[in-house]
Amino acid sequence: MSVKISKYPGVGLKEEDIKGKKVLTTVWPCNLKYSWSAGVAVGRFLTELKNGKIIGRVCKKCGRILIPPRMYCEWCWKPTDEWVYVKDTGTINTYAITHLATDGVTRLKEPMPIAVIQLDVPAKLPRFFAGFLHYLGEVKPEDVKFGMKVKAVWKPPEERIGSITDIKYFKPV
Numbered sequence: 001m002s003v004k005i006s007k008y009p010g011v012g013l014k015e016e017d018i019k020g021k022k023v024l025t026t027v028w029p030c031n032l033k034y035s036w037s038a039g040v041a042v043g044r045f046l047t048e049l050k051n052g053k054i055i056g057r058v059c060k061k062c063g064r065i066l067i068p069p070r071m072y073c074e075w076c077w078k079p080t081d082e083w084v085y086v087k088d089t090g091t092i093n094t095y096a097i098t099h100l101a102t103d104g105v106t107r108l109k110e111p112m113p114i115a116v117i118q119l120d121v122p123a124k125l126p127r128f129f130a131g132f133l134h135y136l137g138e139v140k141p142e143d144v145k146f147g148m149k150v151k152a153v154w155k156p157p158e159e160r161i162g163s164i165t166d167i168k169y170f171k172p173v
């Protein structure tokens with residue numbers, strides 16, 4: 001049996017009903033938590049960071065090492081070919097000095113340098129690949145230079161959680 005509704009008793013809410021507190025309202029602080037799979041490539045990348053290693057994927061067609069790794073090369077429209085460990089040393093390709101925290105609003109007490117670092121790769125591998133973005137430390141912002149050699153400063157193994165922040169920052173060498 002189905003019931004066909006032909007009359008709609010009552011009246012719809014209006015903006016002034018809410019503003020005038022004619023209806024019950026509640027304030028609900030939203031505190032939702034999410035979890036999701038990092039996937040094959042980034043999952044392995046994060047696990048390797050926990051072990052103190054940086055791993056990427058090689059695309060043999062364009063000669064890039066993708067870091068963080070991807071299973072698919074968006075330049076060549078094909079799957080990447082193999083895993084490769086790279087060193088935790090490299091060269092500053094470019095950098096910026098930020099005065100804002102990661103929320104984009106809060107002003108930092110001390111400005112912080114952030115760099116794109118060309119990580120060192122074994123000589124037999126392609127030389128050209130995407131840079132690795134990370135904080136710089138143990139250096140004054142005014143002393144950062146293009147082409148500066150840097151090395152990762154890792155958290156102690158017992159403090160690593162499989163996160164990009166397992167590397168605290170890169171420091172000049």
Ligand SMILES: [Zn+2]
Nearest residue numbers: 059062073076
């Ligand atoms: Zn490619």
